[in-house]
Amino acid sequence: MSEKTKQMKELIRNSHNLVVFSGAGLSAESGIPTYRGAGGLWSKYDPSKYADIQYFNQDPSYYWRFFKEERYPVIKAARPNKAHEAMVRLEQQGTLFQVITQNIDGLHQEAGQRKVCELHGNTRRIICLECNRSYHMDEVYRGLEKILPPLCSCGGLLKPDVVLFGEPLPQEALNTAWQATRECDTFLVVGSSLVVNPAAQIPLLAKQNGSLLLIINIDTTPLDEMADLVIHCPASEVLMEI
Ligand SMILES: [Zn+2]
Numbered sequence: 001m002s003e004k005t006k007q008m009k010e011l012i013r014n015s016h017n018l019v020v021f022s023g024a025g026l027s028a029e030s031g032i033p034t035y036r037g038a039g040g041l042w043s044k045y046d047p048s049k050y051a052d053i054q055y056f057n058q059d060p061s062y063y064w065r066f067f068k069e070e071r072y073p074v075i076k077a078a079r080p081n082k083a084h085e086a087m088v089r090l091e092q093q094g095t096l097f098q099v100i101t102q103n104i105d106g107l108h109q110e111a112g113q114r115k116v117c118e119l120h121g122n123t124r125r126i127i128c129l130e131c132n133r134s135y136h137m138d139e140v141y142r143g144l145e146k147i148l149p150p151l152c153s154c155g156g157l158l159k160p161d162v163v164l165f166g167e168p169l170p171q172e173a174l175n176t177a178w179q180a181t182r183e184c185d186t187f188l189v190v191g192s193s194l195v196v197n198p199a200a201q202i203p204l205l206a207k208q209n210g211s212l213l214l215i216i217n218i219d220t221t222p223l224d225e226m227a228d229l230v231i232h233c234p235a236s237e238v239l240m241e242i
Contacts, residue, residue, distance in 0.1 A: 023192025080111035121162035130156025
């Protein structure tokens with residue numbers, strides 16, 4: 001175990017109110033690629049189309065073809081990794097009281113995490129834009145052979161319950177995130193480059209409120225300099241030791 005990992009372990013062990021803030025790097029370790037370029041993974045779908053609300057309203061079938069061919073198979077096959085599992089244990093021990101995530105894959109919950117606040121929604125949930133009824137992605141996927149885009153039993157258009165470009169973040173999730181951030185004594189960033197707002201602002205608030213700021217991320221982040229401890233490494237390698 002490296003010196004820094006030992007320090008990280010000590011700081012987390014001494015924490016009473018730990019908040020974890022997770023991002024795409026954590027999901028990447030479960031085999032979920034980020035947007036084209038970042039993961040180097042070729043995709044025949046363009047994120048500026050499938051992840052954009054204006055484009056979704058214009059041509060919803062584009063998203064649903066992407067969902068059928070690329071997103072669903074990847075999410076379906078992905079399994080929580082050692083870092084997700086370590087966070088579940090920290091929650092069970094009473095140290096970790098809130099996970100705030102930018103990820104939309106639901107892997108924290110799949111691992112058994114109870115308190116998860118999803119800033120960008122969850123791809124496994126599909127909602128009707130007319131009556132707000134919620135479906136599981138498996139159910140919608142099975143119906144995709146027959147009709148595109150999929151429709152609710154009420155006839156309304158279905159949309160993944162995720163925040164697309166051009167949409168506001170869900171207010172309730174934001175409120176939960178801000179409150180947890182104000183209450184924590186240790187704020188641990190896991191697999192986020194902290195470049196997309198409010199991703200950069202939430203850890204900043206933690207620090208301003210006197211919390212420790214710890215970062216585990218492969219790349220450098222804009223908040224590295226003000227953090228109390230930074231490890232540039234895959235999250236699972238560090239967290240399985242903790
Ligand atoms: Zn409906």
